[in-house]
Amino acid sequence: MSHSSSDSPVNNSLHPSIAAFLDYLRYEKQHSPHTLSAYQRDLARVMQQASASDIQGWATITEKQLKQWLGLWHEEGLSSRSLQRLISSLRRFYHYLLTRGEVTNNPAQRLRAPKTGRPLPVTLDADQVNHLLDDPHGQAEGDPLKCRDLAILELFYSSGLRLAELAALNLDSFSNGFSQVKVLGKRSKERMIPVGSKARQAIQHWLTFREQLVRGESGRALFLSKLGRRISTRQIQNRIREFAREAGMPVGVHPHMLRHSFASHLLESSGDLRSIQELLGHSDISTTQIYTHLDFQHLATVYDKAHPRAKKKDD
Incomplete structure (x- = not known):
């Protein structure tokens, strides 16, 4: 019992x-x-x-x-x-x-749990990402916090950062005119990631507003709250969800969805799983391979729509 x-x-x-x-x-x-x-x-x-x-x-x-x-x-x-x-x-x-010499064997070494299917990550398609980031309602124009939120969204999708990695960014995390960002990932592993032009523009736009929020405790944090402190991971999650809702997105959007979308779309275009592993900061490529299943789903959809012998004919 x-x-x-x-x-x-x-x-x-x-x-x-x-x-x-x-x-x-x-x-x-x-x-x-x-x-x-x-x-x-x-x-x-x-x-x-x-x-x-x-x-x-x-x-x-x-x-x-x-x-x-x-x-x-x-x-x-x-x-x-x-x-x-x-x-x-x-x-x-x-x-x-x-x-430490406290035991003489590992009784858990041969244990096995029932196998379970790993759920595929939820991603946005390219049209949904464009709808979100093109700011169709002009949310970021003249509003410092909305401008910041758009820069956060662009950077998530541009570079595939984890939530904690983005929240920890400082101004000096970037180099070469904001075209590269140094990230401190899991287990304190550093990696350099390129930053796309749209994300660079959004960050530069945010920096014109950032000075309005700087306080003594702001330090070198890239993204600040309205009180001038480093923005928290919880605030980032809430702001992204609200930004997406106001943009009329049909699904709830969260930081990891943008990371998944970054990886999936990059794999569709390049097929280079090893490079995506490096960009995501995965220590084991088997973690990255989950995106090959997403890529196959995409290819299967294309095949079903395009291949003459795949199309169903009406009886």
């Missing part, structure tokens, strides 16, 4: 190793707060189950026990995707314990 955190005491002897592991990820590996939170949730679940099973230390947990727990959690409704992430967290945690 599974036990929830509300009805089972936690064995405190299991907790210090998790705390040390999270500190290792935070300070030595420099993982993001979001990633740390995911590890913490996964390991807390395992610790709770171990405590309920009266297990006294990480070294005594077996592969068989972990398989039983995975089955319980699956029956309780934990998705295959969540179970896969939990197994990954466990493997990494036990690898850390091995290096």
Whole structure:
């Protein structure tokens, strides 16, 4: 029987190793707060189950026990995707314990979760992007904040940045007349990305308004809030959603949708998956390969419309 955190005491002897592991990820590996939170949730679940099973230390947990727990959690409704992430967290945690000599084997090494199909990213097509960025209602004219929002949208689509990467940009992140931007990505990996002409124009336009918002605490942040502070990721999400709504977009628009659109449209035009991997800052090309499925969908649609033997004839 599974036990929830509300009805089972936690064995405190299991907790210090998790705390040390999270500190290792935070300070030595420099993982993001979001990633740390995911590890913490996964390991807390395992610790709770171990405590309920009266297990006294990480070294005594077996592969068989972990398989039983995975089955319980699956029956309780934990998705295959969540179970896969939990197994990954466990493997990494036990690898850390091995290096510290706290355990002699990794019981999570051979665990497998039920396979699940990975959903394809949601993208905008080229016409939708143009409708959004061409500012059909002149939202950005004379309005500093709308001008800023348009520059943010252009930069997302031009360079495929992550939300946190864009929010962290400074004026000195750019070089060669704003034609290149240096980005600090996941795990503090730097990469240089080209910036398209439309995005450069939008940024230069925003800079003519930026001085109106500069305060003592503004620093060198590229994008500022109306209070003169660096704009937050939450503000960026809200402003993009509102900008898209006012532009009459038929779908909700968010930063990652623009990143996906950037990658998908670039792949359609170039077919160069390796270069797109570099631009996106993916450490593993298998992450980038998801866009080949989108590209195939596009090609299949073109084929169905254009190939003489693909067209359905009326009976």
